[in-house]
Amino acid sequence: MNQKNLIITFTRNPELGKVKTRLAKTIGNPSALAIYKKLLEHTESVLRPLNCDKAVYYSVKIRENDVWDNSIYQKHQQHGNDLGQRMANAFKHGFENDYKKIIIVGSDLYDLKPEHINQAFDALDNNDVVLGPAEDGGYYLLGMKELYAKLFQNKNWGTSSVLKETLDNLEQENVFLLETLNDIDIYEDIEKYNDLKALIKP
Template structure:
């Protein structure tokens, strides 16, 4: 298994006040939402920095040279496209054009995700054409493939509960590996009962 042909794409937002985790911020406030997002970014670094694959980080707005993503470990790029589907498609396309053979994409707000999960996702691509990590909200937290399939990124209602279902509808003869369902962090309800987030929520009195 040639790990040099493995590529992890990480989509991230620049952590700026009022510009990230807006649905969460509506409940906990902008500063707390930013603090939580920075916590999630740091978790994503922890689970990816030792992963033995090439890693590209795609920023939403601008590339920050000095931040949590170490320049030697991560190659920094800018998301490009009008919607999430177009931006993911462009990232996958660049990866396959650069001769990577197994490419996996994740976001940067998955507290449930571990390095072992990511290693498992890449190993699934040895026997499968695709690997999908379904999210509890009807989307997906991870998508991996061994060849570019543009249809997966077109005509989807991004951010809605139909994304996973509409994506899986494209698979007929292909071998698809489904990972365990996990919870991504978009709303207060996603984190209110998780111990790691309690320090951020002390001010919340329901």
């Protein structure tokens, strides 16, 4: 395995009423939970074949027997008061453990493929930061070779301004942008995926 590269994903514990709450307003909590579990399975299938170390950061508590195989994934607890702090702490922990390139990716992208992450690792050879823009104005992937703490401060997480504000912080750095992908937050985000819509309970 390539010991110098690390891929991180953040996950919420898949519990009824605790995941995809905006989506649940339209389709109900049981359906939102079923779709979130499907998204976790998809994310795991994308990360599993990658030639790098892998870590999962849990929102509430670490699970042993779940979709993330203990023999493949390092398991950690998220720490911090907001998403920015939690991501910064995850990157900091990785760099303190001598990883040279670290990428974090969301767990709610049905269009995510291994090629996106491999492309991001490759792009870090010649760039300081890699971003994967999301259609909603945020980003689904962030990669770097050193900790840029400013990227995690003074952001309205979950809003359409996050990507622009992040790029504004990086005016002095070389930034590589991946293709824009759709992350799943509201009903309109799943309309083109028939297998996700099939999980909606009547």
